[in-house]
Amino acid sequence: MPELPEVETVRRTLKNKVLGKTIKDVNVFYDNLISYPDINTFKKEIINHRIKDILRLGKWLIFDLDDYCLLSHLRMEGKYFYKNIGADVTKHEHISFILDDMELRYNDTRKFGRMYLYAKDEVYEKPPLSKLGKEPWDLNVNYLKEKFCNKKLPIKTVLLDQSIITGIGNIYADEILFKSGVNPLKITNELSDKEIENIIANSKMILEEAINMKGTTIRSYTSSEGVSGLFQNNLLVHKRENLPCKICNTKIKRIKIGDRSTYFCPRCQQSNNV
DNA sequence: CCCGTGCCCTGGCGGC
């Protein structure tokens, strides 16, 4: 459940479950999950720290461990489960944090998720966080105009570039462009100021609304705790190939842009001569 | 620097 609203929902749920608890021990079952530091340093350094807070930047979860920060990216299918201490480790559980009275288990079928452990004073200065652009609520027209002015890629592709705007993924990119009346194939440096303003306003609006609805749940995940959102009922184009546009009844089209499925209304989104 | 491609992984689904 990877985009910003889903990660924010996970953050809030996690915070309720594990805030103030201490990491007594850790078991790592899939070493590649840990991108930095090396696995032995990670296991040694993370023990005996208290979870002081859980923050988020873009799609990254940030566990504030006082002098360290643990970064966790869920990628496509990562999720957290809360288990009794000593509960059987199931398939697809790749790390277990043993806390005071429970185990926090990270489960990820496709093993795409990654974790980093940094000293707190350098976490924002190092990749991945140092490379992130602004969250939707921090955007302004001048910032985006500067980032867009030399981009010759389709706007759909650029909306997914986390170094420009962080937090938008494939679902919300389609929804934002639909609301903005912008064709996903439109070349980014050809967008008008008005179109950029619309994209900013709709990015904020759609992500805020999605957070309020606890995110979007499309594929039925097997009982992931606390993360079944309702925003899928509000989707206007994503996953609606060949269904009538909710505004104009034209059939929604699905195309590939940058190898990602892209859904749009050819009538509402003809901002372009493509 | 910009951009395109391949790759990392596993499982569900539809078609034959």
Place this chain on the structure above:
DNA sequence: TGCCGCCAGGGCACGG
């Protein structure tokens, strides 16, 4: 049933 190709909400490393 079995097999096969396609699909999945992401992002990195590597080329030209």
